[in-house]
Amino acid sequence: MRRPANLASRPFGNERLAALLLVTGLLALVAITAQQALLVRRLLPQRSAARHTEAAALEAEVAKLRSDGATLRGPGPDKATLARFMSLKEIVDRRSFAWTALLGRLEKTVPPSVRLVRVSPGWENGRLRLGLRVLAQTSDAGFALVQALEDQPDFDEVYPISKQVDPAGDAYLFELTMLYLPSAAPAEPQPATPDSAEDVG
Amino acid sequence: MSRLVRPALLLLAANVAIFLAFTLPQTLQERSLASRVATLQSEALRERGQVEALRRRARAIQANQSDAARFFGEIAKSRQATLLPALAEVHQAAAAEGLHLGQEQYSRSDIKETGLVRLRITLPLRGSYGQLVGFLRRLEGSKSLVVVDTLGLTSPESGGEASLAIGLSAYFLAPPEGSGV
Numbered sequence: 260m261r262r263p264a265n266l267a268s269r270p271f272g273n274e275r276l277a278a279l280l281l282v283t284g285l286l287a288l289v290a291i292t293a294q295q296a297l298l299v300r301r302l303l304p305q306r307s308a309a310r311h312t313e314a315a316a317l318e319a320e321v322a323k324l325r326s327d328g329a330t331l332r333g334p335g336p337d338k339a340t341l342a343r344f345m346s347l348k349e350i351v352d353r354r355s356f357a358w359t360a361l362l363g364r365l366e367k368t369v370p371p372s373v374r375l376v377r378v379s380p381g382w383e384n385g386r387l388r389l390g391l392r393v394l395a396q397t398s399d400a401g402f403a404l405v406q407a408l409e410d411q412p413d414f415d416e417v418y419p420i421s422k423q424v425d426p427a428g429d430a431y432l433f434e435l436t437m438l439y440l441p442s443a444a445p446a447e448p449q450p451a452t453p454d455s456a457e458d459v460g
Numbered sequence: 461m462s463r464l465v466r467p468a469l470l471l472l473a474a475n476v477a478i479f480l481a482f483t484l485p486q487t488l489q490e491r492s493l494a495s496r497v498a499t500l501q502s503e504a505l506r507e508r509g510q511v512e513a514l515r516r517r518a519r520a521i522q523a524n525q526s527d528a529a530r531f532f533g534e535i536a537k538s539r540q541a542t543l544l545p546a547l548a549e550v551h552q553a554a555a556a557e558g559l560h561l562g563q564e565q566y567s568r569s570d571i572k573e574t575g576l577v578r579l580r581i582t583l584p585l586r587g588s589y590g591q592l593v594g595f596l597r598r599l600e601g602s603k604s605l606v607v608v609d610t611l612g613l614t615s616p617e618s619g620g621e622a623s624l625a626i627g628l629s630a631y632f633l634a635p636p637e638g639s640g641v
Binding site for chain 2: 281284285288291292295298299302307310311313314317318320321324325327328331332335336339342343344346347350351353354356357358359362375377378379380381
């Protein structure tokens with residue numbers, strides 16, 4: 260079979276696909292170049308200077324803080340001095356403790372069916388632990404007092420220690436223990452609390 | 461179209477060259493800088509906290525020293541200036557409330573770490589509940605360095621007088637060594 264004769268001065272070829280690929284490539288190249296130009300602009304030294312300055316300032320601050328810390332870390336008070344502070348604070352706390360306020364709170368909390376026989380307070384690690392001996396008309400009244408004390412914010416860890424029939428035989432004798440933590444009362448002595456001698460004298 | 465190929469290739473080559481010579485190293489450097497700044501910020505935060513805690517400790521120590529100095533300078537006094545006036549004040553408070561005093565007991569001990577001497581006083585009292593509370597109120601308002609250590613209240617079975625076993629401590633400065641006091 261013979262090919263048909265081509266009489267054109269230049270041979271015909273379909274260049275549309277090649278042109279499309281070239282244009283696409285050129286557009287992609289332009290986009291990449293623009294993207295890189297933006298990146299280069301952002302990375303220029305004058306643009307990143309702020310971050311360098313921030314880093315330098317932080318380095319200086321950290322160095323100064325470490326130096327201040329080393330100075331402040333110096334030798335603190337020795338054990339004897341701390342013990343002295345503790346003892347003085349406990350004396351001041353004991354001195355400023357309001358016993359009448361404690362008795363007033365107990366008066367308000369103890370119900371009429373219970374009679375207060377003995378209050379034995381004692382300091383325990385800077386906190387006041389109360390021992391109460393009460394005479395309750397009924398066993399329920401004694402346990403109701405435990406609940407009433409526990410419901411008061413000033414008392415905590417209220418436990419009955421013993422319960423026995425009163426020798427007279429008509430009531431129950433309860434022994435209770437609890438922590439007394441009034442908001443105005445001193446907290447556990449801390450050696451490093453300022454103004455600890457404020458309330459004395 | 462073919463005329464554009466050569467400049468496009470040149471532009472591509474330039475892009476690659478700039479990326480390798482500048483963009484890539486600068487990007488890596490910037491990431492490293494960002495990471496360094498983040499680390500420094502966290503270190504600064506931690507150091508600020510530590511220094512603040514140390515400053516608080518230093519202030520507390522200074523305040524304690526100042527309090528201790530004030531305690532010994534203004535509050536704690538010598539035995540001569542403290543003991544008998546304090547006892548007199550306790551007795552006057554009991555008498556003013558009409559309380560009956562029982563047999564008193566005294567015991568002395570040194571609180572070595574403080575340079576103070578403590579005189580424990582056991583004071584049995586009898587009277588009405590109101591009188592006992594009044595006595596305690598007077599002690600609370602006292603100017604003396606007298607501390608109520610323990611309080612044993614025994615209320616009567618029915619009416620009558622309650623009894624109070626009260627443990628007091630009076631504090632005064634230990635005498636200088638060798639003074640023989």
